[in-house]
Amino acid sequence: MIELEKDRPNRAVTSFFQIFGGCWKPLSGDAVHMTDGAGHHRFEWRVLSVLVPLVAGAAVFDGLWRLGDSWLAWGGVLPVLFLLFHFVAFTIGGKNPPSQWQRWNVLLVAWAVWQGWFVEESGVRWAAAVWLGVVALNAMSVVCLAWRGIMVHSATCTAGFRWFIWAVIHVPAVFVGWRYGLPAGLSVLGVAGILWVCGTFLPNARIFGPITRRAEGKDMLLTIDDGPDPDDTPAILDLLDQHGRKAVFFVIGEKVRRFPELAQEIVRRGHELGNHTMTHPVGFFWSYGPVRTRREISECQRAIEETTGVKVRFFRAPAGHRNWFTHPVLRELGLELVGWRKRAYDTVRSDVDGIVRDLTDGAKDGDILLLHEATTTALGVMEGVLTTLPAAGRPTPSPARSGDC
Incomplete structure (x- = not known):
């Protein structure tokens, strides 16, 4: 059974990196466990380790220049900055990274405001502008964090x-x-x-709420939309068995009612079923209000449960186009929205080799691959993908919630 991974904490101390920091590459092995400990947000640490000393150094330089002359400023900036860092760290620095950041931010904001509004001439006003820019970015990020909180x-x-x-x-x-x-x-x-x-x-946008975009484990996760299909589903199941892989089938409720034995066979062979709406209104789902949205999702849910006895946990919108009311309905029904990392538009293309290449080239551990059945290329694409991907036998991945790190 495919299990969902819980969000790992974002160790960023600034609101900007809490929103936009992310990870530049998927984590694996010990790096995953390090994010669950006391590790700092790595890229943020690198940025702050440059910006804070730079702006603080400009403040110290400016202060020494005003107290003495250029020789005092150039000769004393590093020793005084060294003492300042130790004073702040051991006297008012705080016991954890967030409190340390807050104290440095207050000090540097006060200096930047003084430079910008109360000093007529200064050679380090650029540093004050830099820090006020950092403050502005974090203020906008606070709004984004508040919006995200409202959405969830x-x-x-x-x-x-x-x-x-x-x-x-x-x-x-x-x-x-x-x-x-x-x-x-x-x-x-x-x-x-x-x-x-x-x-x-945008299929993976999280403006309206969370969306699963990656999987955990050392493998890729195959997801197959638009079934079950009497021509493709049995053959796809055989191919998956031959290669020892499991997949998530996002099925359409009407088709489940029409081909109940196929939905039951998917479950019997150890694969996961996902909700893909009752009628697959691909051209209109994005415009639905709360009543029609709930009807599409809940009726598909009911069709799957009554046919297979399985309570579905995952949902994927037709073409990935959610609407404003999708997340409230999903929360009410206990479903999680699943996106993807790689797709090849296999419903509108006929070049099997090109589709397989686009799906598999550069695919990394944890990538969610989007495939379809009930198309003229479904079997060829599935066989090509299964043949091209690394051999199965590694731990089967599962959809991971949003916030990949």
Whole structure:
């Protein structure tokens, strides 16, 4: 049985890296366990280890210059900076990385504000601008963190609250349009519209809520959409058995009702079933309201449970296009949204070799691969992928929740 991996803590101390830090490459082995310990966010540590001494050094240099002359500033900046770091660390530095960051941030913000607003001439104003830029990025990131919290919290991840957010977003647009004219009001809506389009149509976007994008384990995870299919499903199951691999089949509820024996066979052979809506409204699901969204997902859930006795845990939207109300419905039904890392548009292409190459070239451990059945190329693609991927026998991966690190 495929088990989901829980989010590993992001050790970043700044809100910017809590949102955008991530990992540049998948973690494995000891690196995974290190993230569960007291390790710092590595890239953030490298950035702060440059920025903090740079800005603090500029502040010390400026202070020494004002107390004496250029010789004192150039000769004393490193010794004084050394003493300053030890003083802050051992006197007011805090007992953990977040508290240390907060204290340094307060000190450097105070100096940057003094430089920017109260000093007429200064040769280190660039350093104050750099730190105020860091503060601005972190302030925007705090807004992003607050938004993410609203999107996932049980009290606010509801259809009713999302209607409320929709209304609130329109209030400033109406005010700006009334005060400054229709074009200005539409421009405000345009910004919100861009975010809405990204959250809806970018398959792995997490603007509306969490999405699984990677898998754990030393292998790739195969996911197969749009079944079950009387022509492709039996042959795909045989191929998977031959190569000793397990997969997640995201099935359509109508097809489960039509071919119950195939859904049962998928489960019997040890594979996982996922919810892919009842009717697969690929061209319209993105525009559905809460009632139709819930109907599509819950009816598919019911079809799978009544046919196989299995309670499905994963959901994938048609073409990956969620709508504004998908996550509240998924939370209500106990489902997790699953995306992918590699796809090759095998529903609209006919070149099997090219599809296989796009799916497997550069595939890394933990990648979720998206394939389809009920297409003219399904069997060829599946055979090519299974033949090209490293030999099975390693631990079977499972979908990992969002926040890959």
